[in-house]
């Protein structure tokens with residue numbers, strides 16, 4: 477089976493590609509920046525100006541800056557290749573915190589109370605009625621860089637004015653007191669394969685490693701693990717990092733990441749994360765390839781049922797049991813030979829024909 481990773485070529489992507497080489501027949505590293513999607517008549521995906529090759533599995537990764545390209549690419553690939561670990565719309569949803577929260581809401585997944593308002597004035601009005609501190613976030617920020625905290629109406633109001641001048645969209649969120657810690661749960665398939673508790677730097681409120689946070693291995697409880705897996709499912713992602721705040725009233729999801737860095741988590745976990753991802757991708761692809769073969773056979777049967785005179789060429793290698801040949805299952809499903817009838821076998825060098833005796 478052939479696989480490819482389409483990514484920005486980060487260390488994490490290289491680690492995953494190397495692990496995938498142990499399972500797949502070939503693994504191509506494809507640079508996302510060299511991808512071009514063309515829609516309309518003769519729609520195509522170009523890589524370095526040429527049609528993208530055929531693969532059984534493609535793992536598409538990239539940051540929120542490439543959300544449009546990622547989504548277009550995945551949408552074009554959907555249904556064409558045997559397996560991709562994300563639904564195309566996951567690239568738009570997950571790369572936007574507001575859209576993520578809307579999906580979480582639809583699936584009744586617990587999250588901090590989050591507010592969306594029409595104007596700066598409406599937001600200021602709302603900020604007169606909330607408890608402090610309060611959090612404001614860019615829907616498309618990462619690494620903690622679009623997350624702001626305000627301890628009072630005064631600081632919240634001044635932040636809002638700055639956001640307004642910059643025309644920067646924002647969401648307002650209840651501050652959840654966790655002592656500056658959050659949980660990163662790494663979901664692969666229907667399991668959390670590794671997790672860490674990140675603790676914010678002394679002078680910080682954000683637990684991101686990029687903001688100086690420090691990760692520690694953690695054994696998650698059942699409830700948190702289930703929440704992480706449900707979140708990944710809801711967002712249409714088979715491989716996903718889920719950020720969770722452990723509030724006194726239970727775990728709350730704050731965001732998900734479909735292009736999560738592996739280095740921070742690998743440092744604190746004994747699990748070989750790239751290998752777990754590679755293994756999962758391989759077995760899932762194998763399962764989907766088999767499913768497709770079966771579906772293809774059913775389709776062929778349907779077509780032949782409609783036209784009893786129709787013939788079908790089956791291109792296959794031959795399986796031998798000693799000197800005897802075992803024919804592919806589909807061959808007899810089409811020919812419908814039975815043990816009770818007699819057959820004429822005509823054999824010559826390079827050719828074999830089996831016919832029902834009339």
Ligand SMILES: Nc1ncnc2c1ncn2[C@@H]1O[C@H](COP(=O)(O)OP(=O)(O)O)[C@@H](O)[C@H]1O
Pocket residue numbers: 588611613617618619620621622623649650651652653656657658676681682683684719721730731
């Ligand atoms: N509602 C909140 N209450 C308390 N802390 C929060 C809240 N939201 C985010 N944080 C802190 O800020 C960090 C970054 O927030 P997050 O929503 O995950 O954005 P990013 O995409 O930038 O990582 C979190 O890891 C957490 O430590």
Ligand SMILES: [Mg+2]
Pocket residue numbers: 619620684719731
């Ligand atoms: Mg985060």
